[in-house]
Amino acid sequence: MSARRLLLLGPPGAGKGTQSERLVKSLAIPQVSTGDMLRAAVKSGTPVGRQAQGFMERGELVPDAVVIGVAEERLSQPDARSGFILDGFPRTAAQAEALDQMLVKLGVTLERCVALQVEEDELVKRLLKRAEIEGRSDDNEETIRTRMRVYREQTQPLIDYYRARGVLREIDGLGTVEAVGERVQGALAS
Ligand code: AMP
Numbered sequence: 014m015s016a017r018r019l020l021l022l023g024p025p026g027a028g029k030g031t032q033s034e035r036l037v038k039s040l041a042i043p044q045v046s047t048g049d050m051l052r053a054a055v056k057s058g059t060p061v062g063r064q065a066q067g068f069m070e071r072g073e074l075v076p077d078a079v080v081i082g083v084a085e086e087r088l089s090q091p092d093a094r095s096g097f098i099l100d101g102f103p104r105t106a107a108q109a110e111a112l113d114q115m116l117v118k119l120g121v122t123l124e125r126c127v128a129l130q131v132e133e134d135e136l137v138k139r140l141l142k143r144a145e146i147e148g149r150s151d152d153n154e155e156t157i158r159t160r161m162r163v164y165r166e167q168t169q170p171l172i173d174y175y176r177a178r179g180v181l182r183e184i185d186g187l188g189t190v191e192a193v194g195e196r197v198q199g200a201l202a203s
Pocket residue numbers: 025047048049051068069070072073074075076080100101102103104105108151160
């Protein structure tokens with residue numbers, strides 16, 4: 014049986030979004046992407062969007078309180094009851110602790126954290142390519158460098174946090190979408 018309460022962890026450009034989309038289809042559970050939700054909030058000019066916009070444009074993290082609120086609201090919705098794929102949340106120790114509390118309230122546990130490993134040169138290459146295709150305003154070289162540093166300093170330590178829980182599986186994120194997808198499936202079944 015595949016795990017259904019999942020977290021995909023990895024640096025920007027590692028393929029979290031792409032692999033999440035595959036899992037949405039194969040497991041029929043929602044993707045919870047704080048990045049997507051924040052971009053939608055910025056686009057429609059909500060108070061959350063207005064708070065987040067500057068941080069996102071600079072490649073910095075949006076303050077924990079804002080992001081935690083967004084994630085909690087989404088995870089509380091009925092379609093997340095049978096499972097969810099967290100993509101891009103948590104990104105800090107404080108967010109990881111807040112997630113633990115949310116899950117206790119919801120009466121569920123995180124079953125797997127799959128960490129996608131890709132070296133930095135490859136990540137920068139991928140993100141610059143995505144900039145050409147999708148035109149995301151935070152996919153420029155300076156912002157990419159900031160996002161990599163933020164990942165190393167604030168998010169990478171979460172790998173140890175989830176390893177200590179026994180839910181971590183680390184996989185190689187290099188290869189075709191299908192090849193990485195098979196590794197993800199393997200990590201969920203093991
Ligand atoms: P992503 O699409 O996950 O790469 O997120 C894009 C941007 O949204 C990030 O560079 C941050 O500015 C912001 N963001 C998304 N998720 C989080 C989070 N969990 N904590 C703080 N900021 C976030």
